[in-house]
Amino acid sequence: MTNHSQLNDGEFKELFKTTALSPQLFTHEAHLRLAWIHINLYEEEVAIEIICKQIKDFDEIHGAGDKFHHSITVSSIKIMRHYILKSKSNRFEDFLLEFPRLLTSFKELLLKHYSSNLIFSKKAKTGFVPPDLLPFG
Incomplete structure (x- = not known):
């Protein structure tokens, strides 16, 4: 298999x-x-809890266990939820066509909310810190 898109949502999840x-x-x-899958299945806080645990577990199994970034993960879910609420798409592929910036400019979207110093700090990596520039809606 060469791409996650070869799996249906249930298999991927x-x-x-x-x-x-x-x-x-x-x-x-x-x-x-x-x-996208988890936000469409669960309330935001439940999606955050599940995704943070799963990404952390994945990093520990497949990496050195040092790549998981708590604030980036939580913020990414909040950014995704914002776009999902605006979306007319029922399929992930259509959602990406509707909002291509999520693929091409995600770091820029993140840095609208956070200064680089804060989001790339050790404190932000190990626990969630709220944005210092633009709060999430």
């Missing part, structure tokens, strides 16, 4: 949950898809 998804398939787009 389950393989990620069990850490059986190939790390090569967990791209930026796959991160967005994980958020």
Whole structure:
């Protein structure tokens, strides 16, 4: 398999949950898809809890356990939720066509909310810190 899009949402969700998804398939787009699936299934806080745990577990199994960034993960879910609420799409692929900036300019979207010093700080990596520039709606 060469791309996460070859899996249906249920398969993708389950393989990620069990850490059986190939790390090569967990791209930026796959991160967005994980958020899209969970935000459409659960309330925001539940989605945040599930995704943070699963990404942390995935990092510990497939990496050195030092890549998980708490504030970026939570903020990404909040940014995704904002766009999902504006969306007319029922499929992830259509959602990305509707909001291509999520793929091409995600860091810029994140830096509208946070100064670089704060979001890339150790404190922000290990726990959620609220934005210092623009609060989430």
